[in-house]
Amino acid sequence: MAKAKARRPPFSLLSEDDLYLFNQGSHLQLYNKLGAHMVEVDGEQGTFFAVWAPNAHAAFVMGDFNGWDQHTHPLRLRGDSGIWEGFVAGVGAGQRYKYHIESKNLGYQVDKADPLAQAAEVPPLTASVVVDPSYEWGDEAWLEARARGNVLDRPMAIYEMHPASWRKGPAGEALGYRELAPLLADYLEELAYTHVEFMPVMEHPFGGSWGYQITGYFAPTSRFGSPQDFKYLVDYLHQRGLGVILDWVPSHFPTDAHGLDFFDGTHLYEHADPRQGFHPDWRSNIFNYGRDEVRSFLLSNAMFWLKEMHTDGLRVDAVASMLYLNYSRKDGEWIPNQYGGNENLEAVELLKRMNVETYAVNPGIANIAEESTAWPMVSRPAYLGGLGFGLKWDMGWMHDTLAYFRQDPIHRKFHHDKLTFRMLYAFTENFVLALSHDEVVHGKASLISKMPGDDWQKFANLRLLYSYMYAQPGKKLLFMGGEIAQWSEWNNEGTLDWALLEFAPHQGIKRLTGDLNRMYRREAALQVDLKPEGFSWVDCNDTQASVLSMLRLNPAAGQSMLVVLNFTPVPRHHYRVGVDQGGFWQEVFNSDAPEYGGGGVGNAGGLEASTTGAHGRSHSLELTLPPLGAVFLRPGGRES
Incomplete structure (x- = not known):
């Protein structure tokens, strides 16, 4: 009697070790395992799909390849990991897809974008897109030089920008990543900046959120091109000697139906209790930092942008909202931690772990905290009890300084302490002196419009403000438009008012900004x-x-x-x-x-x-x- 042939197990990119690390909260490269990956199985080209949905009783992948039929391509559950996976032959780069999730929860069904997708359709469309992630990098010299030195000991002058509204194309369209690269490099080189910080480039459904309401955590927004186009931008800037910092938002995510919200018919990524899982200010969800798989997701996401996209640091948004359980909440609207305090212990551990792991793998990076409170040791190593960031925005300096400069000079002698107070704490953290986008929106007025006096005094005050920033110890950051003394507040739907450079006073501010950067980079006395x-x-x-x-x-x-x-x-x-x-x-x-x-x-x-x-x-x-x-x-x- 013929012996039965052993049946080959279904193809999977996920080893048992991957499943263990994921469920333990220690997987650092989920982007290589979950999501959509083009592979060859038994000589047949196709795509392997994998999604975490532990409370689904069935999961399917649908897309261009099956006429968006919700049920023709079922995924199989991988043990008790909560991961559904499957290989679909013939699916390649550029094909759109979503997951159809059927929950154990009262028959709930939903179509979801892939949380680990590395590309998405151009909003307002919401499908994920299969990508070939391959790219031939040319920035080896930059990465090697970055690794050899300590960025904290070097001049760091950061130009903060919103890519969509910096400059427009001839038809009023936003510039693509590849179009932006040479224009931005030339401009930053002219002004002698060392780094650019992009407001969030991760995929987001609503442009008016400025990118801070993210649905595609692993996907550069398709508004400006493909993932390869984004890599080209980073690569080009590196080859021109410019560092790239990205805003990263692990503090909250939006409630859009195609995103992470209520993903498998349960509160999977967010806390179920709104006192922990819903942000009252931003009307968005808060990650459940204590859930192991969510921790793997966020740690892998930070690693993805630094390791795979070659960026030089993450500026972590709204860190204070992560650290405090009672952030923007009244008594009775929050749940204390196990010791009765208001510290979010799980978020603290996540931030420490993120910094430890990303610094270990990406030498020479600088992770920066936007943290507005007196939480101690934000920019001190985790092994000493700190959060492990390299730098922290000095929000107190920003607010005190701008409050001082708003004063009529005749009254400034009564507010002198707003300038001197900073030096009582200036070296308790590694500070960045930031004049950021938050200070030139929502009725706060542009920097030059904040200045008192007639036009001559306004321009003189602005020159003095920038000079004072470079006189103070700390790294430097200026939001776009400040370098040309833009009169109007920043408008994310518009563009900078470049026509102002036809006028001498605005030319003068631009020239001063560049000269301050050159002096900072030239004079050793300003670099400690x-x-x-x-x-x-x-x-x-x-x-x-x-x-x-x-x-x-x-x-x-x-x-x-x-x-x-x-x-x-x-x-x-x-x-x-x-x-x-x-x-x-x-x-x-x-x-x-x-x-x-x-x-x-x-x-x-x-x-x-x-x-x-x-x-x-x-x-x-x-x-x-x-x-x-x-x-x-x-x-x-x-x-x-």
């Missing part, structure tokens, strides 16, 4: 911006004159830079400032220079220090301070 040895007050107490003077220092390089800022429209002659050495001090930057639109009040390129001591120092400089102006001086000969 995360350590206390890089800063010393000369005089922070001249409230009557509204003048600040400080020294920026680089002890290892033996370099120093004196910065004096006059926050009033009154020129100050014979203003004495103490310094520690004699000789000639060169004025390397003056925000009142004519090429910036100023009046040219200053120190004729520099001056000799006097042996007359001041401010407890052995020598002094008798300076001319321009109105609403800043001067930067360094000891030594004239610049060649």
Whole structure:
């Protein structure tokens, strides 16, 4: 009797180890296993599909390949993992698909986009798209150089931008990733920025959310092209010497029917209890950070953008909303943790793990927290009890500084502490000084419109604001439009008002922005911006004159830079400032220079220090301070 031939098990990309790690919350590369992957099985080309839906009693894949029939291609459940999988022959790149989920929950049925899809249809269409992820990268030199150094010890000047509204094509259309690449690289190079930070590029259904309501966590939005087009953008910027940071939103996700919401007829990705699972401000869902599979999803997502897309850091949005269980909630509207506190312990552990794992695999990156509270050690290593971020936005500096600059100069002497308070905490975290998109929308006015006085004073104040930011220790960030002194608030449906550059005052602000970046990148004294040895007050107490003077220092390089800022429209002659050495001090930057639109009040390129001591120092400089102006001086000969 003939022996029965052993039946080959169904094809799967998922090993038993994959299932174990996924269900344990430790899988870091789910994007290689779940979702849609083009493979060859028994000599036949096709696509392997896999989706997590543990509370489904049946799951199917449907799409272009079967006329969108909900039931012709069933998926099989893989043990007790909750994952449904199957191979469909003949399905290739570009074909659209969704999952049809039939829940155990009261006959609930729904069609869902793939949570791990790496591409989607152009909104408002919502299907997922099979992609060939292959791409030939050319940025090896950039990645090797990034890995050799510590980004925290380097100048970091970030240009924050919204890709859809930066610049438009000839017909008023948004630029694609490939069109954007050379234009953006040229512009950032002209202004001497080191990095660009893109507001979320992950797929999102509603453009008015600015990308912060994500449905496709692993898919660059198809509004601007394919995943390969996005890789080209990153690759091109790297080859031009520019870093790329992405906004990442693990804090919440929208309730759109095709997305993660109520995915398999249960609250799968979100908490079921709205006191934990629904965000009252954004009317969106909050991830269940304590669920193992959700943790694998989010950890893999962070790893995907850094490892597979070669980006140089994640700026994590709304971290405070993740850390606190009572964020934006009244008493009775939140559930304490197991110890009775308001800390979201599961979210804390997720953020720590995300930073530990992504830094280990992607040397030289910089993950940045947008965190608005006094939570300690946000940018300190997890092994010391910190959250493990490389950097944190200094939201206090941003709010205090802008509140100060709104004041009429005659009243600024009563608000001097808003400028000096920061130095009490400046080195408790690794800070980014951010003038971000949030400050130029929703009736807050553009930066130049916030400034008091007539037009001349507004422009002088803006030049002073930017000079003050570069005088302070910390990395720098400016949202697009600020560099051309755009009068109107940012409009995500429009574009920057590039026509303003026909006018000299706006040209001057742009030139000043570039020169500040060049000075920051050139002068070693300005680059110790995360350590206390890089800063010393000369005089922070001249409230009557509204003048600040400080020294920026680089002890290892033996370099120093004196910065004096006059926050009033009154020129100050014979203003004495103490310094520690004699000789000639060169004025390397003056925000009142004519090429910036100023009046040219200053120190004729520099001056000799006097042996007359001041401010407890052995020598002094008798300076001319321009109105609403800043001067930067360094000891030594004239610049060649």
